[in-house]
Amino acid sequence: MGRALIEAVVQDDAFALGAVFARSGSPLLGRDAGELAGLGHCGVAVTGDLESGIADFDVLIDFTLPEGTLRHAQTCARHGRPIVIGTTGFSAGQRMQLDEASRHIPLLLAPNMSVGVNLCLMLLETAARVLGDSVDIEVIEAHHRHKVDAPSGTALEMGRVVADALGRNLETCAVYGREGRTGPRPNGIIGFETIRAGDIVGEHTVMFAGAGERVEIAHKASSRMTFAHGALRAAAWIPGRPAGVYDMRDVLGLA
Ligand SMILES: NC(=O)C1=CN([C@@H]2O[C@H](COP(=O)(O)OP(=O)(O)OC[C@H]3O[C@@H](n4cnc5c(N)ncnc54)[C@H](OP(=O)(O)O)[C@@H]3O)[C@@H](O)[C@H]2O)C=CC1
Numbered sequence: 001m002g003r004a005l006i007e008a009v010v011q012d013d014a015f016a017l018g019a020v021f022a023r024s025g026s027p028l029l030g031r032d033a034g035e036l037a038g039l040g041h042c043g044v045a046v047t048g049d050l051e052s053g054i055a056d057f058d059v060l061i062d063f064t065l066p067e068g069t070l071r072h073a074q075t076c077a078r079h080g081r082p083i084v085i086g087t088t089g090f091s092a093g094q095r096m097q098l099d100e101a102s103r104h105i106p107l108l109l110a111p112n113m114s115v116g117v118n119l120c121l122m123l124l125e126t127a128a129r130v131l132g133d134s135v136d137i138e139v140i141e142a143h144h145r146h147k148v149d150a151p152s153g154t155a156l157e158m159g160r161v162v163a164d165a166l167g168r169n170l171e172t173c174a175v176y177g178r179e180g181r182t183g184p185r186p187n188g189i190i191g192f193e194t195i196r197a198g199d200i201v202g203e204h205t206v207m208f209a210g211a212g213e214r215v216e217i218a219h220k221a222s223s224r225m226t227f228a229h230g231a232l233r234a235a236a237w238i239p240g241r242p243a244g245v246y247d248m249r250d251v252l253g254l255a
């Protein structure tokens, strides 16, 4: 995503690439960001220290790993910089630490920055309310072989939206994968299935299966630029907002 984000910023006249950060010790340090993204020289060298580069940007866009994102959010909170977070896989405790950072800055957290997925979240809420407890609900997601968290943040958010609409607690009604002698499917659960293969960008299907009919709400991303463009939309929206946690539905006016 780092390269996709550099490309999106460099190609959009409404934005200027202020700084690009990598992990300290990364072999990318010192390299030109534009060259890394295959765009030619852009004059911004990759640096390793967010704290000392804080004056170089207005909004931080972070797609890394939960541990890194937490540190970056805390640094942004200390310096009053808004942050747009695409990272997924936070534990409940890490999520609370993000809430703490958001007491000082506007913090946007979205497991999926695409317009299509955020539209699907709305459709899912409606489908869950209409179909109710009479259907079996399964969330199926597929991603590339490099993805390190499962189920995807998007799948979990889809499950949460459906569970909330049905008055269920996702913590207690989720079933992750199945194997062996499972017995018949209990009522009231939400199942999650994960596929990791090749270069799949990101695919999500929520199945509402009843007796005699089935509704499926599906989204397929075919380019990571979709996520990068969504992140830029969020970055344009967030400056000047009051401190707090926002998501893409706020940016898109769907909240
Ligand atoms: N919200 C959305 O729309 C989307 C979210 N994502 C999420 O974004 C995250 C990143 O995905 P992706 O780009 O595919 O993953 P990659 O593993 O390709 O990239 C993550 C990058 O973050 C860097 N990184 C990790 N920890 C730190 C740190 N502490 N400080 C600085 N840099 C760090 C890694 O550096 P190094 O290589 O040195 O470890 C790596 O370059 C995932 O959580 C993914 O689920 C992805 C796509 C869309």
Ligand SMILES: O=C(O)C1=N[C@H](C(=O)O)C[C@H](O)C1
Pocket: 088, 111, 112, 143, 144, 147, 151, 152, 153, 154, 155, 201, 202, 203
């Ligand atoms: O890791 C990815 O690639 C993606 N991660 C996000 C997630 O976990 O939901 C969003 C997107 O599907 C791509």
